[in-house]
Amino acid sequence: MELDDHFDLVVVGTGVTESIVAAAAARVGKSVLHLDANDHYGNEWASLSFSQINEWCKRLNHAVSSDQTMPDHSELSGEESIIDCSENFVTIFNCSMIDYSLKEQRDDDGENPNENRDRQWTFEKLTENDRRFSIDLCPRLLFSRGSMVDILVQSNISRYLEFKPLTRLLSYLKESRELIDVPCSRADVFSNKLISVIEKRILMRFMTECIDQTNISQQLEGFEERPFKEFLKSKDLSEVLQQFIINAVAMVDENETTENAMVGVNRFLSSLGRFGNTPFILPLYGSGEIPQAFCRLCAVFGGTYCLKRSLNGIIVDTNSKVTHVITNNQRIKCEYLVTSLSQTPKCMLPEKLSYTVLSKAVFISNGSVKPSNKEESSFFRLAADEEIDHAVYVLEVGNDIHVAPKGVFIVYCWCLSKNEDAKKDLLPVAKKLFDFSCSENSSKPKLLWSCYYNQKFVDCSNNFEMKIKSAFVVSPPMNELDYDFAISEARQIFSTMFPDSEFLPRAPDPDEIVFDDLLVDASENAMH
Numbered sequence: 001m002e003l004d005d006h007f008d009l010v011v012v013g014t015g016v017t018e019s020i021v022a023a024a025a026a027r028v029g030k031s032v033l034h035l036d037a038n039d040h041y042g043n044e045w046a047s048l049s050f051s052q053i054n055e056w057c058k059r060l061n062h063a064v065s066s067d068q069t070m071p072d073h074s075e076l077s078g079e080e081s082i083i084d085c086s087e088n089f090v091t092i093f094n095c096s097m098i099d100y101s102l103k104e105q106r107d108d109d110g111e112n113p114n115e116n117r118d119r120q121w122t123f124e125k126l127t128e129n130d131r132r133f134s135i136d137l138c139p140r141l142l143f144s145r146g147s148m149v150d151i152l153v154q155s156n157i158s159r160y161l162e163f164k165p166l167t168r169l170l171s172y173l174k175e176s177r178e179l180i181d182v183p184c185s186r187a188d189v190f191s192n193k194l195i196s197v198i199e200k201r202i203l204m205r206f207m208t209e210c211i212d213q214t215n216i217s218q219q220l221e222g223f224e225e226r227p228f229k230e231f232l233k234s235k236d237l238s239e240v241l242q243q244f245i246i247n248a249v250a251m252v253d254e255n256e257t258t259e260n261a262m263v264g265v266n267r268f269l270s271s272l273g274r275f276g277n278t279p280f281i282l283p284l285y286g287s288g289e290i291p292q293a294f295c296r297l298c299a300v301f302g303g304t305y306c307l308k309r310s311l312n313g314i315i316v317d318t319n320s321k322v323t324h325v326i327t328n329n330q331r332i333k334c335e336y337l338v339t340s341l342s343q344t345p346k347c348m349l350p351e352k353l354s355y356t357v358l359s360k361a362v363f364i365s366n367g368s369v370k371p372s373n374k375e376e377s378s379f380f381r382l383a384a385d386e387e388i389d390h391a392v393y394v395l396e397v398g399n400d401i402h403v404a405p406k407g408v409f410i411v412y413c414w415c416l417s418k419n420e421d422a423k424k425d426l427l428p429v430a431k432k433l434f435d436f437s438c439s440e441n442s443s444k445p446k447l448l449w450s451c452y453y454n455q456k457f458v459d460c461s462n463n464f465e466m467k468i469k470s471a472f473v474v475s476p477p478m479n480e481l482d483y484d485f486a487i488s489e490a491r492q493i494f495s496t497m498f499p500d501s502e503f504l505p506r507a508p509d510p511d512e513i514v515f516d517d518l519l520v521d522a523s524e525n526a527m528h
Contacts, residue, residue, distance in 0.1 A: 003304065006333040007033040009497070010325050012311055013340025015043040016483060017474045019294035020490035020504075021338050023157070026301040028501040033334070034295065034303055035327060036343075037310035041295055042137070043340055044091065044455070044476055047288025047403075050126055050133040053362070057451055060095040076315065080323065083314040083345055083468070089353075091342040091476045095453040096423050099123050100446075121366050121408065121448050134286035134403040135362055138477045139395050139412040141166060141379060142281050143267060144274035148290070148483040149281070155504040160293040162284040164401050165276025170370060170380035171248050173240070177432070179370045179380065182248040184278050199238050206235050206245075210265050220258060228261035229254040247381045251481070253391060254383070282377055284401050290483070297507055310343065314468070321469040336497050337471040341458055344473050348466070355456040358479050359422035361430070363411040364404070367445030368396060369433045375400045387428040389418040393481065394429070409445070416479055422452035461489045472496070 008030040011022045018034075019041075026032045040046050048056060076082060101123045126133075142148050142163070152158040169182040183189040189200050209216050223231040228250065232242045246254050250264040271279030283289045299305055306327075314337065315324040322337045370378060375398050382392040392415040399406040411433065413426050430450065435442040460475040472493045478485050494503055 001306065001328075003033065003306070003327075003330060003332060004031070005331070007031045007304075008334070009033070009336045009338065010035070010332065010334040011338045012036070013043045013343045013474065014038075014041045014291055014295055014307075015045045015340050015474065015476075015486075016291045016294070017486045017490045017493075018043070018338055018340055019291040019298070020151075020487065021474075021493050022303055023155075023294040023298040023301075024490065024494045024504045025498065026298040026303040027155075027504055027507060028498065029301075030498070032298055032303040033332065034298060034305050035309045035311070036307050039308050041292045041307070042288040043291075044342060045138045045288060045291050047134040047136050047286030050130045050135065053133075053135045053137075053451065054097065056137075057095045057097040057453070060092060060453070079318050080315050082326075083316065083347060085311040085313055085345045087346050089341055089344050089346050089349060091456045091458075093454055093456075094420065094422060095451065097449075097451045099449050101126060101448040123449075126364070126408075126449065129405040129408075132405045133410075134288065135410060136287045136403075136412065138287060139397075139414070140287045140290070140483060141395065141481050142283075143482050144271040144276075144279055144281055146267075146271065146482045146484070147487045151487060151504060152293075154506060155297070156507040156509070157293050157297050157504075159509070160296050161289055163275070163281040164284060164377070166278045166280035166282055166379055167276075167376040167400070168372075168378050169248050169278050170378050171244050172380060172382050172432070173243065174383075174385065181370075182244050182380075184272060188277070195238075195240060199241055202236055202238075203241050203244075206237060206241075207269065210262070211269055213266075216262070220262065224259040225257050227255045228252060228258045231258040231261075243383075247383055247391075251381050278379075280379065282397065282401050286401075286403050300507070311339075311345075314345070314348070314471075316468050319469065320467065322471050335470065338474060338493060339471070340474045341460060341476050348468060348471065349473070350467075353458050355458045356479070357417040357420045358455045358457055358477075359415055359417040359425035360453055360455060361413045361422060361426040362451045363413070363430060363434065363447060364449040365409050365411060365434060365445040365447055366407065368398070368409050369394075369411065369445065371443075375406070377401055382429060382432070387432075388415075389425065390416040392426065392429050394433070408448070414479065417454060420454055422454045426452060461485075461492055 009025045009032045011018050011032060011034045014034065014036045022032050022034045036043060101121055169184060170179045171182050172179055180194055183192045189204055228246065229242060232245060246252060249268045250261040252261045252264055268279050275281050295305065309327055311325055311327055312329065313326040314322060317323050322334065324331050324333050325337060377400050378396045380394050382388060382394060384391050392413050395412045396409055398404045398409040404410050413429050415425060417425050419425060434447040435444040455476060457476055457478045460473045475489055491503055
């Protein structure tokens, strides 16, 4: 496919940040070429079918050297040089996939969840339901009054998406080793049977005080730099209520400073009641729908999309400024280049990059970690303990948001890594949530399939010393719930390239777009 020979902006990688930048540029009239070496949208933020994630994991474990050839130097002028793009920076590694639905032998941990178990969900049956799975590589929750919801509404991109509220928040009680529902509304508080009438009144009083910013600011005096747990104790909150607030509301460690923890409390409370009982909403069909929605807007406003297409080379002038890119041996002029870190040539980056390693896991089970009379989406935070080195986010979703067949649940876990070994970090979590005892009477669900992997996070928004100018490298997903960091980075990149342009103004609906006095249905230009 022959492309135009000039674009204002070339974007490589269809992750969230890259897609926001591409959409924002196209929206203000810039010509955009958006490439991705993958055969799907989303890059590290994608949602994959069951067969796709199996293939994705196999590719990671059997990586082969690039078959790209170095572009021809003969057409370069004396003032140009070329950057070889055949070797990229690797962000995802150490992938381990285990199929419990099929294996009979014990795994390397001496466990076999398969013995004497219900064989209803075999690997073949999971594969037969392949297209009913939408498995996130980067699961996310959206605060109802968070930055992503704001930008989706402001830009009118929300019309490309559908959402449902997260139906319940849970809390893991260390003493009883059980998951319990966290009351989010006044009605929930007073109908909760696990806390006493006195505790209910104390909890409601605390929440009311937190909403009153003037009042709570006065009460914080002297506690700002002290551990949050000390502040909660001073409010006469019981141990159970303290765990509710620390893990489910503030979502911090108990020794976090009170001032920092209250930021999380305020964020939680401000999002309550906008779209549902909890402060969170989830996109139907998976978080991979988010970057695709921004790509769709970019395409509507003239962006050109090519999947399974990567850069062969980058041409720079004597000032180390990008002037052209080469893809499929075609030379294309551009003013700016934006690339995801995972599709950035290593030679463009500093020799030593400081990074944080995240551990991630995807589990598929035959039941919910907390059974209910209806299918629900659930979220909770497991605090660090003697078995878990770092606090772990846990999200369970299923047929309720159209990401799995009925009766099957997907559980995501992610945390900071201590050992750069996702399985070592998160297997203890799996053993808390799933039945590894081979007991027929276990109340825990059976594990059908799992995938562990590690991911490097590099803060590219720090403007590390780039070797070439007019090029921007985008950070991979970080350890957060919402999309705050990705949006902030996209704004920063866009404002640097186009300082006089508005960032994602509202997009008109199709019937509002008029060119040359003719009504044009913009959806005709959308991606198929």
